[in-house]
Amino acid sequence: MDDRKLTPKEVRKLIREEKITGQTSGLCPGYAQANLLILPKDQAYDFLLFTQRNPRSCPILEVTDMGSRQLHYLAQDADVARDFPKYRVYRKGEMVGEYTSIDRFWQDNFVSFLIGCSFSFEAGLLEADVPVRQIEEHKNVPMYKTNIPCTPAGIFHGNMVVSMRPMTGEQAVKAACITGEMPKVHGAPVHIGDPSQIGIRDLQKPDFGEAVTVKEGELPVFWPCGVTPQNVVMEVKPELAITHAPGHMFISDIKNAALKY
Amino acid sequence: MDDRKLTPKEVRKLIREEKITGQTSGLCPGYAQANLLILPKDQAYDFLLFTQRNPRSCPILEVTDMGSRQLHYLAQDADVARDFPKYRVYRKGEMVGEYTSIDRFWQDNFVSFLIGCSFSFEAGLLEADVPVRQIEEHKNVPMYKTNIPCTPAGIFHGNMVVSMRPMTGEQAVKAACITGEMPKVHGAPVHIGDPSQIGIRDLQKPDFGEAVTVKEGELPVFWPCGVTPQNVVMEVKPELAITHAPGHMFISDIKNAALKY
Structure with missing residues (x-):
């Protein structure tokens, strides 16, 4: 099946x-x-x-x-x-x-x-020949806690969780354009490139999900993630x-x- | 001044x-x-x-x-x-x-x-040579109660209020594209053309604001309006x-x- x-x-x-x-x-x-x-x-x-x-x-x-x-x-x-x-x-x-x-x-x-x-926009990425590594590798997407603070409201506060997909710089441009059109499923990336700038130490040790291969010449591209509420909880x-x-x-x-x- | x-x-x-x-x-x-x-x-x-x-x-x-x-x-x-x-x-x-x-x-x-x-997107309309009649005529925008039901939530329910700007069919296409990009300020029109289809009897008798001139060959174009909460109240x-x-x-x-x- x-x-x-x-x-x-x-x-x-x-x-x-x-x-x-x-x-x-x-x-x-x-x-x-x-x-x-x-x-x-x-x-x-x-x-x-x-x-x-x-x-x-x-x-x-x-x-x-x-x-x-x-x-x-x-x-x-x-x-x-x-x-x-x-x-x-x-x-x-x-x-x-x-x-x-x-x-x-x-x-x-x-x-x-x-x-x-963000799984919602992956069909659009694949259609534009942007790779989605965790689908290729039959894994869960890697997700990371960041140092990006959410805006507090009442009792709730905490940092953003992001999902990561590795790709080339050119693919990242396409991915930003495609996902930027879809704000209801997290929209454009929140960061491209250096994980340490958003408080991520080791891409191979995600806080949720599974690590995926980052190939030579690829950049990690990070999207806001709906696991953020769990971090807040x-x-x-x-x-x-x-x-x-x-x-x-x-x-x-x-x-x-x-x-x- | x-x-x-x-x-x-x-x-x-x-x-x-x-x-x-x-x-x-x-x-x-x-x-x-x-x-x-x-x-x-x-x-x-x-x-x-x-x-x-x-x-x-x-x-x-x-x-x-x-x-x-x-x-x-x-x-x-x-x-x-x-x-x-x-x-x-x-x-x-x-x-x-x-x-x-x-x-x-x-x-x-x-x-x-x-x-x-919707006042927020009027600068974009003017830039694209789409007329904003109430600015031309120094009036408040005409607003109408419609028969379009809002989705209820708890105690709140009621119909949508719309604002109206008259323009040609070609200008309406431009206006839909320009405002469709701005969902935070009501986005694309909710209706173009026949007011009676959304429960409006007389364009010259708005429920809020002031009537404006609709010229020969123009269509009324309707946007969801932030006066809707007043209607609900x-x-x-x-x-x-x-x-x-x-x-x-x-x-x-x-x-x-x-x-x-």
């Missing part, structure tokens, strides 16, 4: 049945993927404000009504508690477990934030928060092209 | 001193202008969610911290309670007065939402809400070009 030929609806079904539990880069090219943060309603205003103030790392695609597991925009038949391949549960900033469903943890006061994901230590596992996204019915308008 | 040569900071000073109390279309071309809605914190989450779900009519430029009259992004020296030329105070959905300052009404639980304004009737008077905007230090990124 070639997963890449499946529709988003078919992939979500396989994910809900726990037949797909891995990372989702390269699945359903052309369709927007989404990161997740679930918080109790008490913290929802502060986080919604945080996303408004940090649209590059936290571009909101949809926010659910309190207690609802349904979506109305990204898909009509989704269950937020079961349709990500893998979730992480955080208590007081500590990850206490990874789960393929969070059905048992569900609370009536949960609000779910679905946040744009680890920093702020709210009583309870649930996220997706990095790289393990929700696959929506919305085409990336539709996110431009 | 030619107001159009003044910097945003100079214009805000004149507004604060109540030397400018009129509408702001055409002032400080190239700089973003902003609509206003102030609500007590209790309603702020529902409204912030409303803006997330209705980004075309309510593109958020900045949200203040509770109780603060200061801005951090749109300007460094602003006072939200005095730097709009005119405000409207609504109690239970009824406008109870228009004021050039809301200093006396200020409450520690106020949250201010600054929302993008009149519909939902919260205990207390404060807005700008339609057309009487905040002039920011942010160039429109900077809003693209």
